[in-house]
Amino acid sequence: xxxxxxxxxxxxxxxxxxxxxxxxxxxxxxxxxxxxxxxxxxxxxxxxxxxxxxxxxxxxxxxxxxxxxxxxxxxxxxxxxxxxxxxxxxxxxxxxxxxxxxxxxxxxxxxxxxxxxxxxxxxxxxxxxxxxxxxxxxxxxxxxxxxxxxxxxxxxxxxxxxxxxxxxxxxxxxxxxxxxxxxxxxxxxxxxxxxxxxxxxxxxxxxxxxxxxxxxxxxxxxxxxxxxxxxxxxxxxxxxxxxxxxxxxxxxxxxxxxxxxxxxxxxxxxx
Amino acid sequence: xxxxxxxxxxxxxxxxxxxxxxxxxxxxxxxxxxxxxxxxxxxxxxxxxxxxxxxxxxxxxxxxxxxxxxxxxxxxxxxxxxxxxxxxxxxxxxxxxxxxxxxxxxxxxxxxxxxxxxxxxxxxxxxxxxxxxxxxxxxxxxxxxxxxxxxxxxxxxxxxxxxxxxxxxxxxxxxxx
Ligand SMILES: Nc1nc2c(ncn2[C@@H]2O[C@H](COP(=O)(O)OP(=O)(O)O)[C@@H](O)[C@H]2O)c(=O)[nH]1
Ligand SMILES: [Mg+2]
Numbered sequence: 430x431x432x433x434x435x436x437x438x439x440x441x442x443x444x445x446x447x448x449x450x451x452x453x454x455x456x457x458x459x460x461x462x463x464x465x466x467x468x469x470x471x472x473x474x475x476x477x478x479x480x481x482x483x484x485x486x487x488x489x490x491x492x493x494x495x496x497x498x499x500x501x502x503x504x505x506x507x508x509x510x511x512x513x514x515x516x517x518x519x520x521x522x523x524x525x526x527x528x529x530x531x532x533x534x535x536x537x538x539x540x541x542x543x544x545x546x547x548x549x550x551x552x553x554x555x556x557x558x559x560x561x562x563x564x565x566x567x568x569x570x571x572x573x574x575x576x577x578x579x580x581x582x583x584x585x586x587x588x589x590x591x592x593x594x595x596x597x598x599x600x601x602x603x604x605x606x607x608x609x610x611x612x613x614x615x616x617x618x619x620x621x622x623x624x625x626x627x628x629x630x631x632x633x634x635x636x637x638x639x640x641x642x643x644x645x646x647x648x649x650x651x652x653x654x655x656x657x658x659x660x661x662x663x664x665x666x667x668x669x670x671x672x673x674x675x676x677x678x679x680x681x682x683x684x685x686x687x688x689x690x691x692x693x694x695x696x697x698x699x700x
Numbered sequence: 701x702x703x704x705x706x707x708x709x710x711x712x713x714x715x716x717x718x719x720x721x722x723x724x725x726x727x728x729x730x731x732x733x734x735x736x737x738x739x740x741x742x743x744x745x746x747x748x749x750x751x752x753x754x755x756x757x758x759x760x761x762x763x764x765x766x767x768x769x770x771x772x773x774x775x776x777x778x779x780x781x782x783x784x785x786x787x788x789x790x791x792x793x794x795x796x797x798x799x800x801x802x803x804x805x806x807x808x809x810x811x812x813x814x815x816x817x818x819x820x821x822x823x824x825x826x827x828x829x830x831x832x833x834x835x836x837x838x839x840x841x842x843x844x845x846x847x848x849x850x851x852x853x854x855x856x857x858x859x860x861x862x863x864x865x866x867x868x869x870x871x872x873x874x875x876x877x
Contacts, residue, residue, distance in 0.1 A: 590801060593801045593802040593805045594801055594804060594805045595805060595808075596805045596806070596809055597809045600809060600812050600813075601812075656808075656841075657841075659841070662808075662812075663808045663809065663811075663812045664812045665812045665813055665815075683874055686874055687871065687874055689702070689704070689761065690786075690867055690870050690871050690874070691871070692757050692758070692761055693704070693757060693761075693763055693867055694864060694867045694868075694871075696755060696757040696758075696763070697723070697755070697860055697863050697864055697867070698860070698864065700723055700755070700856065700860055
């Protein structure tokens with residue numbers, strides 16, 4: 430029988446705990462607001478994960494990890510379409526392109542990255558199907574859940590902290606114009622550069638994340654760093670309409686406005 | 701008759717209700733309960749409450765003070781509240797550094813969202829472990845141009861001075877245009 434429910438009643442942390450303690454084998458399907466994820470376990474160990482909006486094929490994973498170039502990925506995709514992940518992995522190892530170690534490490538990173546993201550899902554549905562496992566041709570790993578739960582909880586705390594700092598991803602970013610704040614003098618990581626290259630009064634933080642295929646945690650992390658360093662500022666993006674009438678006072682003449690504000694000042698002074 | 705409004709925002713427990721209460725001629729209408737984090741998960745079912753105070757200027761002019769609900773998902777309320785406001789006050793509990801981050805988040809978002817003047821009230825300055833205004837300014841990453849004022853929400857005089865500084869900023873902005 431499938432284990433089903435709502436993430437609001439039973440969190441991802443609790444689910445993983447249950448799977449770990451009950452040494453369950455099967456696949457957990459999570460339906461979040463923006464994506465679906467599948468995570469598979471064998472006897473309570475994490476073996477595999479996929480998320481709806483990402484290329485989870487071995488080729489995709491190795492490209493993302495920088496182990497093969499996008500050009501190589503294209504060649505593989507055109508010439509080895511029929512190959513399963515396992516076959517492709519063997520091919521790459523035998524051809525001397527990559528070691529087994531490389532492949533497993535990339536896969537591990539990919540899977541963990543998905544699972545850590547899931548800790549931040551607080552809304553959505555879950556279903557656990559016992560004994561449903563990824564196809565035999567997939568390459569699986571085997572990781573203890575205890576450490577993942579610990580690390581995932583840390584990610585969650587970080588995520589919550591970042592969500593407080595940057596509550597709204599519909600806002601835009603702009604470079605701070607002040608002497609000494611020159612983005613060119615700062616050493617940025619590749620991820621940070623990617624974000625910086627999209628900074629433009631028209632782009633929302635969410636759009637920048639999307640363009641860079643970054644998840645909410647990653648984008649918040651980068652934006653937070655840039656904010657902390659005083660390099661960027663949050664602004665209302667150009668296209669975003671103002672809330673009705675939020676444009677200060679009704680556009681009457683300044684004299685009238687000034688008199689109104691002066692009345693308020695006098696009244697408050699007299700309180 | 702003309703009504704104008706100003707908004708008082710800030711994290712939960714920063715002193716918004718107390719601030720409005722100090723100068724309002726009516727009892728602050730607030731049904732906000734102190735919600736525990738356990739209850740917060742079901743907040744969809746709890747009503748969104750807000751503080752609401754009034755200062756009558758004369759027969760033709762009334763000032764309303766609105767406090768934003770102490771909920772993380774303030775975005776949609778913000779839009780309603782900010783409609784037509786003159787300016788806003790960001791309240792910070794100077795004695796609780798664990799809330800500075802949220803205050804900073806609210807401030808940065810609100811400032812970007814509504815182009816009206818605002819001031820920051822460093823509230824609870826009467827408490828032993830309150831941070832000094834200058835330190836708080838750094839912690840909140842405030843521009844030196846932004847007015848930051850010491851405040852004790854139950855002390856009417858400090859509340860008045862916060863509101864007055866906000867009004868002075870509003871006046872200044874009008875002159876610039
Ligand atoms: N000592 C001190 N306590 C304050 C001050 N302002 C508010 N409080 C207290 O802090 C708590 C939260 O205030 P409240 O106005 O309800 O905060 P709100 O959640 O922002 O509306 C209440 O117990 C107030 O009495 C202040 O300036 N000094
Ligand atoms: Mg209140």
